[in-house]
Amino acid sequence: MDNKRKSFWSKLWPPALLLIILLGCWQGALELGILKEWMVPSPVMIIEEAIRIWPRLMEHTEATVQLTLLGFAGGTAVGFVLAALLHLIPGVRTAVYPLLVLSQNVPVIAIAPILTMLLGWGLLPKVLLVMMVCFFPITVAMLGGLMNTDQPLRNYLQMIGIRKWKLFWKLELPHAIVHLFSGLKIAASYSVLSAVVAEWLGTNKGLGAFMLISSKGFKPDRVFAAVFIIVVLSLTLFGLIALAERLVIRWRPEKEGR
Amino acid sequence: MRSRNDNQAMTLQVNNIRKQFGKGNESKQVLGGLTFSVADGEFVSIIGPSGSGKTTLFQVIGGLERPSEGEIWIDGKKANGERGHISYMPQQSSLLPWQTVAGNIELALTISGVNGKLAKEQTREWLDRIGLTEYAKAYPHVLSGGMQQRISFLRALLAPQRLMLLDEPFGALDALTRVQMQQWLMSIWEQNRRSVLLVTHSIEEALYLSDRVIVLSASPATVLEEFHIPFERPRQEEIWSDSRFIMLKQRIYELLRFGTEGGRER
Numbered sequence: 001m002d003n004k005r006k007s008f009w010s011k012l013w014p015p016a017l018l019l020i021i022l023l024g025c026w027q028g029a030l031e032l033g034i035l036k037e038w039m040v041p042s043p044v045m046i047i048e049e050a051i052r053i054w055p056r057l058m059e060h061t062e063a064t065v066q067l068t069l070l071g072f073a074g075g076t077a078v079g080f081v082l083a084a085l086l087h088l089i090p091g092v093r094t095a096v097y098p099l100l101v102l103s104q105n106v107p108v109i110a111i112a113p114i115l116t117m118l119l120g121w122g123l124l125p126k127v128l129l130v131m132m133v134c135f136f137p138i139t140v141a142m143l144g145g146l147m148n149t150d151q152p153l154r155n156y157l158q159m160i161g162i163r164k165w166k167l168f169w170k171l172e173l174p175h176a177i178v179h180l181f182s183g184l185k186i187a188a189s190y191s192v193l194s195a196v197v198a199e200w201l202g203t204n205k206g207l208g209a210f211m212l213i214s215s216k217g218f219k220p221d222r223v224f225a226a227v228f229i230i231v232v233l234s235l236t237l238f239g240l241i242a243l244a245e246r247l248v249i250r251w252r253p254e255k256e257g258r
Numbered sequence: 259m260r261s262r263n264d265n266q267a268m269t270l271q272v273n274n275i276r277k278q279f280g281k282g283n284e285s286k287q288v289l290g291g292l293t294f295s296v297a298d299g300e301f302v303s304i305i306g307p308s309g310s311g312k313t314t315l316f317q318v319i320g321g322l323e324r325p326s327e328g329e330i331w332i333d334g335k336k337a338n339g340e341r342g343h344i345s346y347m348p349q350q351s352s353l354l355p356w357q358t359v360a361g362n363i364e365l366a367l368t369i370s371g372v373n374g375k376l377a378k379e380q381t382r383e384w385l386d387r388i389g390l391t392e393y394a395k396a397y398p399h400v401l402s403g404g405m406q407q408r409i410s411f412l413r414a415l416l417a418p419q420r421l422m423l424l425d426e427p428f429g430a431l432d433a434l435t436r437v438q439m440q441q442w443l444m445s446i447w448e449q450n451r452r453s454v455l456l457v458t459h460s461i462e463e464a465l466y467l468s469d470r471v472i473v474l475s476a477s478p479a480t481v482l483e484e485f486h487i488p489f490e491r492p493r494q495e496e497i498w499s500d501s502r503f504i505m506l507k508q509r510i511y512e513l514l515r516f517g518t519e520g521g522r523e524r
Contacts, residue, residue: 156352159320160417161342162369170365174356251356251397 041221050225056210061229063206064195067123068233071130071198072191076184078131079138083176086139087146088168104136108194112201126198133194134187141183145176178252181245188237192230268331269420269453270296270319275328276478277314288314289325290478296421299451303464306474307514312457315479316423319455320344333420345370345417347424351406353398360385360394363413370417380416388412388446404435411443415450424456428463440466441495448492461510465503466493473513482513 023043029035030042037045050057082100086093108129115125149172157171199208207226214222277289288311296302306312317323319330321341329336332343345366353362360381367377385391388408398406407427414422427443428436440463447454458464464471465487473482485506489497497503 152348152350153352153354155322156346156348157369158322158341159316159344159346159348159423160366160369161321166369171354174354249356251399253399 041224046221046224046228049219049221050228053222053225057225057229060205060207060210060226061233064192064199064208064230065233067126067130067198067206068191068195068237070123070127071195072134072187072237074127075131075134075187075191076138079135079183079187080142080180082135083139083142083146084168084173086143087172093143100136100139103132108133108197108201112198116202121202126195126201126203129198129201130191130194133190137186137190138180138183141179141186142176145179146172149175178249181241181249184241184245185238188241189234192234192237196230267297267334268295269298269300269333270455271329271331272319273329273331275315275318275325275330277311277318277323278326287478289318290480291328292474292479292481294472294481294484296453296455298420298453300470301447301454301456301468302470302472303456303458303468304472304474305458305461305464305510305514306479307476308459310474310476311479312474313425316346316425316457319423320346342370343419344421344423345414345419347407347410347414347422347427349426349429351398351403351410353406353409355398358395358397359390359401359409362398362409363416366413367416370419372416372418384412384416403431404439407431407439408442411446415446415452420453422452422454424454426457426459429459436460436463443467444493461507461514462498464510465506466497471506471510473510485510 027043030037086096111132112129115128119125153171157167162170195206196208196211199206200212203209207230211223211226214226272292272294275289275292276287278285278287280286292315304312314323318325321337321339321343324339330338337343354365357365363381364377367380368374382394385394390405390408393401393405401409411427428439431439444467456464456467468487471485471487474480475482487506488502
């Protein structure tokens with residue numbers, strides 16, 4: 001336990017230190033007049049502004065968190081079920097897989113107005129938008145896991161007469177869980193940002209909307225305050241997934257440091 | 259042609275099995291008309307040069323592949339292309355890494371048709387008997403290669419199927435561990451005698467363990483010769499230096515060498 005804590009800190013401090021140095025350089029550049037305050041606000045200005053409007057900022061954050069979590073959960077569910085179906089029903093994968101790739105090539109800008117026209121200005125079209133971004137890495141990662149199970153293990157289980165459904169539950173699915181988590185991590189990082197983008201497209205709640213309004217009102221310090229919060233949200237969600245991974249996959253040898 | 263009666267008396271009866279892959283000029287015959295049997299409670303080894311189709315033979319007996327010609331009879335029933343009639347110990351221990359040691363054994367037993375409660379009881383009892391109780395809740399990656407193979411063997415031994423297929427079970431172990439494992443396997447098998455078909459590359463291993471040794475030729479595999487091994491059970495290590503042991507070893511070695519020359523292009 002002690003050892004684990006130590007390695008956690010030894011992994012944390014290098015990026016943290018680098019971040020502090022970068023912020024210091026940013027602040028210094030403004031102090032020395034290399035950058036002007038009307039071009040870009042200084043970190044100190046951003047923090048001061050964030051504290052001043054904290055309650056409003058939190059209101060918007062709450063809306064974004066809600067949208068992110070709904071979209072992420074929905075995307076995960078769809079991604080999971082889709083991967084299982086594509087794997088279990090023969091022939092479907094070849095037909096559907098290219099279309100899934102296609103779905104990722106249509107820009108949000110093109111889909112958003114259609115969703116809004118169909119479903120109105122409420123939460124639903126925005127959640128769908130986040131789901132569309134999230135499900136893809138999960139489906140791809142999990143499908144890869146389902147299809148690349150260990151051949152000797154599969155051969156052994158088939159030799160002793162395992163049935164297809166049991167093979168899925170006992171071999172393919174547990175094997176795919178490891179891959180599922182790498183998909184979840186990617187989806188987690190995408191989900192916050194895609195929630196913000198969804199909020200740009202028509203709403204007055206959420207960090208995305210707040211950024212848009214602040215930007216139009218020439219308040220770059222507020223835009224950056226929102227960016228900081230988005231970064232913190234992304235990191236938190238990513239960290240939670242990594243923690244869940246550790247709790248779920250206990251059977252893996254300790255030395256694989258991920 | 260053997261009578262139906264013969265097929266029923268044997269745990270495994272392989273009748274003139276041929277297997278070829280591909281068609282026309284591209285086709286390759288792997289099994290070229292194999293006939294042999296394993297009686298109830300008998301330990302039979304198959305030994306042959308590399309590429310003599312032993313993997314294919316096991317897949318045909320296990321039902322993963324259908325023979326192109328011939329019949330497989332297991333426990334008096336025709337079993338061409340049917341799975342679930344055998345228990346199996348593969349070359350790699352093939353334990354599921356996300357199941358505990360006990361979980362792995364229980365899973366194999368339930369797949370073989372044992373009900374869950376009985377599987378649990380048997381697993382506990384036998385882990386205790388072979389002195390591995392403390393590892394029951396451990397994950398396989400903490401076990402050494404030899405211990406993993408012990409679990410893998412136990413898993414095959416406890417399944418209710420009369421016939422066990424062992425596919426080069428000790429091939430990946432070092433020489434000393436290998437000898438220890440052979441002695442261990444003998445002692446456990448004596449307590450719970452099942453029909454065994456073992457594939458191995460080691461002539462000594464085949465002679466030490468078996469009642470009968472079948473020598474195969476390479477591509478396509480045919481039975482070159484069968485040897486009855488005369489030593490009493492339980493067997494002691496001394497038979498390794500017995501003159502009959504050494505003579506048999508020499509004969510099989512020469513047979514294998516002769517067979518290999520025919521199939522050197524592989």
